[in-house]
Amino acid sequence: MMKVFLRKILVFFIPIAIVWGALEWFYRTVPSNYTYKHKIIKERYNEIETLILGDSHAFFGVNPSYIDTETLNLANISQSLYMDQLLFEKHEDSLPNLQNVIITVGYYSLSKLKNTKGEIWRKYFYQNQMDLEIPIISPWDVKQYSLALTRRLNKSISLVHAYLDEGTIIGCDAKGWGDYYDSTNGQSLDVESWGAAKRHEDFLFDFSENIGRLQAIIDACKKKNCNVYIVDMPVYHGYVSYLNPDKLEKVTNSCKVLENDNENVRYINLRQDYRIEDSDFYDPDHLNHKGAKKYTQIINQLISTSKNDR
């Protein structure tokens, strides 16, 4: 009786196992932003002078093509300062010509806890596809052995669709810049602002861990005689109006303290820059191609000025 039962179960699970195997094969063989960025940083170790870290604000908003020095954008969507630090520590010794590190900091970057929603599945991709050792992944966590198990099936199917339609799921150019936020997402910035602000609200005010991570990157940069630019990227005014002003002020002050305490740090606050236009945005907190060009040029100029000042 048990044999019949087990046989039935096995037969039932065969199609499911085939789907799982196919998705696993897809994730293991099809290049993604993670594998691609890992590949290009290794290929360009000796060239890179400026390294960009951060989340989607940096990924879509800072285009290395408009920076005078040899630049690589190593930012990614929902990349936390925790991952930024791990990535930096992994590669810093292999970057002999590194002069600048640009890190974007937004409303929630400093309060973000490790292993929150953003890392639920991404941490496994950092581990498997960027060869990072991630302390928050327990040795007992079985998901690290199967990328197909880390994402929801609907997301995996969408990715497979995208791959079949476009032939790639890499969403960045040869310098790591996220190039698919070309104009706008078609929604009203005012309407979207409230939702985006609510999504980014974590009600946390303890910045100590992330400030510690930033300080660790700054200290490592100091030893390499390298400058750190902490950039608060432009966001739509409607979005800012829904954020907690006390927390925003705390973000600004914390970054200023880092700037004042460290010679090699410059804080560039573009959050509500006077040159912002509505047409610069893809959505309330992300720049589009036009905005990325405009603000990368501004950042580039500030970096050059800052160099001349020192």
Next chain:
Amino acid sequence: MQFNTVDFALFFPIVFTLYWFVFNSSIKIQNVFLLITSYIFYAFWDWRFLSLIFLSSIIDFLVARRLKNSIGIQRKMLFGISVFCNLGVLFVFKYFDFFLETFVDAFLLFGKPISYTSLQLVLPVGISFYTFQTLSYTIDVYRKRIEPTDDVISFFAFVSFFPQLVAGPIERASNLLPQFKRRRIFNIEKSVDGLQLILGGLFKKMVIADNCALIVNNLFENYTEYSGSTLFCGAIFFGFQIYGDFSGYSDIAIGTARLLGFDLMKNFNFPYLSKNLIEFWRRWHISLSSWFRDYVYIPLGGNRVSNIRLIDNILIVFVVSGLWHGANLTFLAWGLIHGIFLILTIFLLKHSRIKAFLQTQKSIFLDLLGIGITFFIVTIAWVFFRAETITEAFQYLQRIFSTSLFSLPQGNKWFLLFLIGYMLIEWLQKRREHLLDIRHIFSKSIRYSIYYAVVFLVLYFGGNLQTFIYFQF
């Protein structure tokens, strides 16, 4: 370790294989294996709290054995020790801070501030469930309804049995304990039924509850921004979230136990199809409501008392039941609302004309009307269950019952339609054992198509992992 995780999907097949193929030589070995497995299962959350389960088990095991041969005051003292220890631990971990804060707030009302330090203890997962389960054993032994067991392994395994350890069903010793002493024989029909329950439970949890949770969290966090109709839908979504979450968990627990050869009691029986509140409480969280019936309501006199005492008894049971769910005034209010409406229902149905009318006039329209009214009351009460504070609950309700209640609700209409479709399936299945009880469908290909469709829905729409709500109780 949660049932809806990859960890459990790996853990259980290993347990199943070892249980039936390696440790099957004797019941004793199987029980030892189940005990170790259950402790490992619990340790995945927090191994430190295993000591509480161990303490609760050892106290009740020893007390019950001594109760067997004791009489008079000694018997009462032994019983008191068990109740004091079990409820004491529960009180310290769950209620101490709540009562302290309420006490301090009460003094503050009279202008007398008191300085205090709260314990801020982490609530051990499932403490209310296993405390009630082990307590029922001592009470039954004390009342001489069951004989105390001499088998320490069986008893410890009964208290910590992993399928129902953290969120029930709250089993009675008279049902579950003897099953640890009987030889378990693998039964294919039971096992298929168990798998159906697990699949149906995963559907309820991962497709219904977890997707409702996303909408509900947003609506309850930002209720000032939405119209009355949207917030009313939010309350409905929460009703489905908690139903999917808890009944889904129970189904998986019962199914898992069935695969190991155990029969756990039914915990939910299509509660949203109840035609009145009395029926609702016979179908919702059956293991808890029957616990309160047997160990609180009936000892208070049950319904064979005067009307005033009856009202008192019902209110006491529902206030305690509310507080069982959590140390917060919101749960107390939730219990009170149910208590009050249940009293009204009882007296309404006692009325001779209404009684006669309902007995003679049977129609689907009346059934649907009853279901609708019951669902409405339950939905409104859920607002208190979900809100963080009483004030928030009232403000939420105030916004619901504004003129904007008659506007078109914002967003999520498709999901609402999906839930209506789900209720239709429940309606069709209401005389069956559970949601996926499709043994009556003769065609194998149709049965398998249904299974695969449910698996697809679980995998496709699931994955937005949310902790089971009832773990916090």
